[in-house]
Amino acid sequence: MSGMKSRILTAIIAIPVLLVVVLLFPQFNHLAFCLVMVVITLLGTIEMRALLSKDNEKLLFTSYTGALLPLAQYVQFSFFPEMELTFYTLMFLIGLTLFLEVFYGVMDSFKGTWERNAKTITAIIYPGLFASFIIRIAFIANPAWYILFYFLLVFSSDTFAFFSGILFGKNNKGIVKVSPNKSVAGYIGGLLIPAIFGLLSAKLFPGIFTYSMGEGFLLGLITSAIAAIGDLIESSFKRSAEVKDSGSIIPGRGGILDSIDSVIMAAPVYVAILTIVLGV
Secondary structure (H helix, E strand, O other): OOHHHHHHHHHHHHHHHHHHHHHHOOHHHHHHHHHHHHHHHHHHHHHHHHHHOOOOOOOOOOOOHHHHHHHHHHHHHHHOOOOOHHHHHHHHHHHHHHHHHHHHHHHHOOOOHHHHHHHHHHHHHOOHHHHHHHHHHOOOOOHHHHHHHHHHHHHHHHHHHHHHHHHHOOOOEOOOOOOOOOEHHHHHHHHHHHHHHHHHHHHHOOOOOOOOHHHHHHHHHHHHHHHHHHHHHHHHHHHHHOOOOOOOOEOOOEOHHHHHHHHHHHHHHHHHHHHHHOOO
């Protein structure tokens, strides 16, 4: 399936599902949306562990640990807002990893301790810790709007980067070696359109998006820039594992990580700008 067809197919399926889950099931702080994100994180963690285990090395823990972080984030914000439950969950998993290596490392006389610990901790953090920030969006003011707006920024960044690259990027590719098919024109299109959406959000919906037009422009620009970086980071993981896609669960697109790499990477920055800088 061509890149264009796969994007169209993904949009036809993903956009209605996102709209239904966010708009029709807002109960309990968008529990339905948050559970979907937990499941997606679980599948992404399984793929990440597979990438890290391409040398047939068995990592500590199961593939389910990464999904504990977004789940802990929802529980924290819903029931224990004064407790850093997500942070404690992360530290527990990292501490348990280091402790278990005391026993597991005996199998190879501790020759693989550094690499095994590093890979296991990476699988805990990525995508789980980054995905936990998407859960946070469900707990700010007007959450449905900000959830949908976030996905609009990230998806439009990917979409317009793709089409800008096709139209204007034939002679300016290869700027980043980890993803040689990406072009300068593609990156410009992927940054500019979301930035314009950010500006328009403040202009058209001032009662919901309470920031200024300039702040909206910067919100869209920075979010899309980090989303593009997320795509490059996952490309580096795949190159290291010598695979084209992180998985095959999505026809024409590859794996879950291939579709959410930008979404999870930009989430912490999006949340930080909204809550810390703009005071949403």
